[in-house]
Amino acid sequence: MIGTHFSGLDWVIVVTYLAATMGTGLYGRRFVGGIADFLVAGRELGLYLAVATLAATEIGTITFMYYAELGYKTGYASFVNGLIAGLVMIFLGRTGFIVKRLREMRLMTVPEFFQVKFSRNLRVFVGILVATGGILNMGVFLRIEGTFLAIISGISLSHIKAAMTAILLLELVYTVLGGMVSIVITDFIQFIALSIGTILVTIWSVHSAGISRMYEAVRHNMGAGGFNPFSNPNYGWSYVAFQVLLMLAVHTCWQTTAMRTFSTRSPEVSKRLFSWAGFIFLGRGMMPMMWGIAALAMFGPAQNSLEAMPRMLTAILPSGILGLVVAGMLAATMSVNSSYLLGWSSIIAQDIILPLRKRPLTSLQQVMLNRGANLFVSLFVMVWGLWYTLPGPTYFYLNMTATIYLSGTLVAVVAGLFWNRASTLGGYMAMAGGAIATIAFFFFKTPASYAGAGAFGLAAIGMLVGSFVAPRKQPALQVAPGA
């Protein structure tokens, strides 16, 4: 048992929050009439609701944990990650680059793009890569979120495993029944709760650690590398280049983010969504990194880097506030997990199983198939989350599992949208090149920045070579069939 101020009042706050989330989540199922409602909420999202659901989906306890870990290990230099994530998103919003055209195509999943522009078989191939990378990525969420809750609530890790399983089941119930509609409704509540938690924790941690003590802690432990990302061995120019490409890919081709693009009311709303959410993404990165730096100032560098931030919270937050923060973190956890569950299972159902079937399914049969895939992904995540051990900092693991498919996908999407010669062989070679370079990170321990930048480079070469060897013969479609 770990010392914490978590009291009966905090439990009441948390349980009330969970009950309210379940109730609103279940309310969404009455609006699901077909597959477009289930996967893209009938394309009815207005700007502010889209901002709430995108932010709630991409801000989870896992996000706080890995960004705080980066702050703890690499000081203020870690802010470069938050800055790139936010600026790239604002750039996409201001220009509409990629996102506007993707929205105009009326897609429901990212691999569907590959059938429209290239071929059905390539869609299946991409679907397999996307589902593998995405589910491996999500696979570590439960363990890390459980670690956070165990430390902050004082419950032992063995009991937390049961609690995390119960939370996953709660998310599963409303995701299976209401799909994207339920997720959007709960995301709205979760966005408010997690934002309040984020702001409270930021104020509390900076106030408790002291701004000058934080500066001194970074200077003393890291020197210039704690401030200047170009003199920090974890970062440098190749890392910055990799991050710009990765964020470009994440914001446009990451299934859970792309589903928000596809769900907006119009291409114009999708553009504005990115302009607004870009500012949220600046804070999404920098605020938890500041918590990590505060933990460094309070405890020194000898802590377990992943656990330092939650340990600091238990030390500084009083009862009542701790309950609000845990409710906020649970909100973050549930919104991310439910969206990811829907995102990856939709790929399995829509992009792997459906294209391989001889007879098409009706819209309602597709909803049932997606519900089955929801169950499968939940089971996998539960098992994987219990036994897999991370090979290094969480952030780099998540980056690389995403890069397995994002490098090739970004290259193929840009080529498919803006280059008439881009061909199916080019698409295959781009996807294979990106995946092979990324796998080097896991098997040969290549540094993340080199493996990541190499993945995008190989994907681009693959696309060029494939398209010149076997150029496209017919013009591609402009809109998803049956949209």
Place this chain on the structure above:
Amino acid sequence: MNYNLRDMDAWYYFWVGNFVLAGSAFTVITLIVLVRGIRDLREMFVGLRAEAQQPR
């Protein structure tokens, strides 16, 4: 340790400026979304209901 103090301070102020901007924007956008998101939610329900009433 070999580092340039002035360079370090410049980076420090750069990051603190970014942090203040990011935190303020996060807070303001949260408030705007809280107020105007409710209207969007209502419109989404209306749209989904209208769609459900159309013959498929």
